[in-house]
Amino acid sequence: MGRAEKEQLNRTLSQHLNTIHEILEVLDQNPPSTVEKVSWEDVIQMGNQVSKQATIVGMIWSGERVEARVIEENMTAYFNMLQSFLLLSHGSMVGAGPTLSSCVHASVKQVVDSSFKLMKESVSLYGAVNKDWKSSIPQLAGAVWEACSALKKTPAANVTAIGRAVTQVAVTMKDVLREMKELKPATDPTEDEAEAEIEPHDDETSSDSDLGNDLSPEEMKVAELAIDAVSETLVVMKELIRTITGLLKRENPNDSSLVDSLEKLLKMCQGIGEQIDELGACLYPPQEVSTIKTIVEKMSSLADDMKAELQSLGGNLEAFIQACDCLKSSLRRLDSAVDCPTTVDLENRVQKIDLNN
Structure with missing residues (x-):
């Protein structure tokens, strides 16, 4: 039974x-x-x-x-x-x-x-x-x-859902920024030896803790400018979230054209987030100069696209536009930094000239 x-x-x-x-x-x-x-x-x-x-x-x-x-x-x-x-x-x-x-x-x-x-x-x-x-x-x-x-x-509305998604992108950017700030320049070898004598430690722990701590002065300069660019990007994200929040006050925040524009803006934000994630990985030595330049170009283009899309929606965008301009300035400085030849590059060029002669 x-x-x-x-x-x-x-x-x-x-x-x-x-x-x-x-x-x-x-x-x-x-x-x-x-x-x-x-x-x-x-x-x-x-x-x-x-x-x-x-x-x-x-x-x-x-x-x-x-x-x-x-x-x-x-x-x-x-x-x-x-x-x-x-x-x-x-x-x-x-x-x-x-x-x-x-x-x-x-x-x-x-x-x-x-x-x-x-x-x-x-x-x-x-x-x-x-x-x-x-x-x-x-x-x-x-x-x-x-x-x-x-x-x-x-979320019960499109604007709310998209606003939260943009916020999540910003949170991820903050995580990358925190990792970038942990990068440190290379230390003097004699200082390392003295420290090892005072406080010995195993090789495995040492290799983990020293990851990202051997940047040359030129590489450290690039890392610092990248940190500035990511910080400026977060300001842009903050202003974008503030603007999206303001759209909730519209008579019909679920208007299809508005929703389409916000979805496009979200994709642009996610695109910038992906570039920043890749930028963080490129800062570890040896730095990938060509990749960094490509990232800078993409981020600048996406910032322009975001500004154009928001302008089509209307409203007070003065703070957002100012944040975008600051971001583009920081990206130009980063681009210029990776364009500058390092001491090693100059030495290699001199050696090639000597060999040719």
Whole structure:
């Protein structure tokens, strides 16, 4: 009898899972603009209902014995709730751009994944001894609660989602800047020997700690100018975020043309972020001069593109334009620095002249 009941539970679970997967395929496509948009608050409220249903699952398994009928009834109620949650989530994506859609999909996926784990475990544990479910079921129900609670932090508008994405790019830039500031010039060999005699240490620790500490004076100058350029880029990002925040006050911040422009700006920011990440890697000796020059050129071009895109949106852009001008000035100084021949380069050229003579 117990085996037949478990097989029935597995069939029921499989049917529900297939239905949810079909709905998820629909969610991959944004709804047409003609569909009435669902408020994200409604999605959050339905998420609360899913969370409560998960709590009920935990309560069901708190007893000494759980009947198959109770599990099946609860499973059906749970998946009906989950379907409603998914349909409302889909309705909330009317007019959503790629960034907002990505945020919604990520939040929904957390709820679905945690729900699947809870329901699969609930069926799997049917017929098991009490101690097996005492720890797993409450933990999985808690994961659903956390996923549903996280819906409150999901952006409800395109401008908000894009603003957060730009902020995340800026955070990554700060990490690269911090690593750049750890670069140090090469020390006098005699000082290293004296330090080693006073405080001996193993070779492995020494090689790790000295990484990036052997820049020549010329290379250190390039690193310092690169640090200035990244610092100026962060000012540009700050002004961009401030400008995007101001766009929230517009009558229709979800206007499709505005969203398209903001998505373009985000891609430009991400492009600059990628260049800065590469720049950080190029500063370790031997410095890759040609790559640095290419990076400078790309960053300058992207800064111009960002300025042009923002100007098309209108508004007070004086602070942003000033930040862009400062960035371009710092990039020109960096470009000039890598153009300057180092002492080693001059010595090599002199040697070639002597050989030719």
